[in-house]
Amino acid sequence: MTAFQSSRFKRRAIVVAALLALAGGGAVLTHKGDAAAKDKAAETPTVLELASSDLARVSDSTLIQPLALSGTLNPVRQTLINAEVDGVLREVLVRPGETVQAGQILARFEASDLNNQLAARAATRERARAELELAKKNRERNANLLKQGFISPNAYDESENAVAVAAAQLKAEEAQAALASKAVSDGVVRAPFGGIVASRKVEPGTRVGVNQTLFSLVDLDELEFEASVAVSRLPAVKQGQPVRLNIEGFGDKPFNGSIERIAPVADAGSRMVPVYVRVKNPGHSLRGGMFAQGEATLAQVEHAATLPFSAIREMDGKAPFVLAVENGKIVTRPIKLGLLNDLTKQAEISAGLKPGAVVVIAKIENLKPGQAVKLPPAKPAA
Template structure:
């Protein structure tokens, strides 16, 4: 064999060997070992474990649960008034300012009384003159009566005397009324607080001329407040006068107040079909102010019962609500009997059937059902099965 032939044989041998190696490698890649296949099958059969977080769970609790009706409105003082001028005049004294507390009968302002005093003096003088004329008319009447008995005067003459006497009596009454009006006007020139409270408006200054009917001061008593709440007709039968109302007022997030249903309007609003309900509350320390927004709730039913958040209940759109409880690492379906529902705290009574402390799924996770294996956040067993985060399930 020549050198050239040997070279060709050697190249051919190498090519065949390379081809065999590539072919065998490809077969091994496309046909894994039996052990690897079995391992993959076991892994595929392993159940998926949902890892639940604390936010995914709720706990059955036992306690006092109420079914409230929510109420809201703006606080307003029960007793408030605007003090206006009842006579015309110039303000000579203004003794209070906005925000000042005043006592019942306290002097607020005084108008110029010189002209009013002159009117009182004149009316008093007119009354004295009328009384003097009445005395004279009475004497004439008595004399006329005697003369008539003796037939010294005619009946017509006596009637004229009686008429003068009646006119004199009427004149006295008229002058007494005029004096009373003048004295009343003089009294009205001095403005006083009709009740104890706080000045919240002032529209007069010293030297200002005020007209009759002009509003000068606003006075409010903050010890008793109330607010008007609108209640739906469906909830109205449960509302009764005298029921306690728990209140939260803006600006007092850490403090709660208690009021009572004072009265209920006899008719619903034509537009909203809501009925006004009036809640009254004491404000002895004077911390609350008119115009503050208040939210409250009146408990129309209450019971001591097992309860869960509404988010943990499933099947509420059907006739058989249920929960998914965690028992021995699995989800178990339990039917529940709904009782009181608190729409404010989003809590519902579930009756008996689940032990207090039982963990249930509260999060609305996709594709979970009874029998699903789960892992609680405080579960210390790692386990071999494959795991998937509950938030990514489905």
């Protein structure tokens, strides 16, 4: 090997050694950098991002304690109009669906027989009245004869008894004449109150007997909603409590009423107690027999702090609490419950939270107090 070649080989060896040294140092630096990054990541807490569907905000609202009801509507005033006399109908003046006024004539019976009976009874009454007058005159005459000693006291007593018998007979005949007069009046059938003819059971020329049904009449100005309440809920039900009704066929149009009566006895089989709600119906848009669903307001709180049931934890027999979000972390807040609305699934928070507080409603696994969370951005106002 020449001196030139030996010098060139030494320079190449120096360059290779330098490159190896640089590579080793870089590997050491890279290893130290990865370890520092891992340590830094271990020191940084995990932040859980929450969606809007995971959260609920305590709201200030009016909360009611409702009681669901279901039943049917029936007219408060309705009646069957029956025949008061035995006879043939001469006229039937109304048909189903017609509106009638109180006292309006609905039908007439043939009046000839009734009038004849009245005339006969009137004549018999007048005869009894005449017999009474004659008996009184005989008594007066016998009283004078008794004073003069021309008749015995027994004879006078007989005249006194004849007056009593004649007076009783007159009363009986007057009663029979009054019945005959009432029969003539009952031969004209009138509406007992204003309403709508619901049914007509007879036609002109029909012979009917006493108490046979002629018409049915209903008054639609007021209806009654009858529903049943479980005995366990009955202590909270009171007369006068408002009831909101949704009636089949009227969509979302509400009808309002109030509890008027509560039955005194529960049904032995179902353990349910009937309650009755009075509903005004000035336009007669409602009809008897309609099905309705109602909601009675048992209690009401204005400006209540409310949350959905899903936000409340350990409600079953244990002290309730919520997981609130405060300063970017999860915090346990014990609460006290007030009214509960089983229909809307809303609860009153009477203590422990104020309106505006944010709580977690989602059932997130391993979510514990102290967990850092990130809330979704607020939506811009419309």
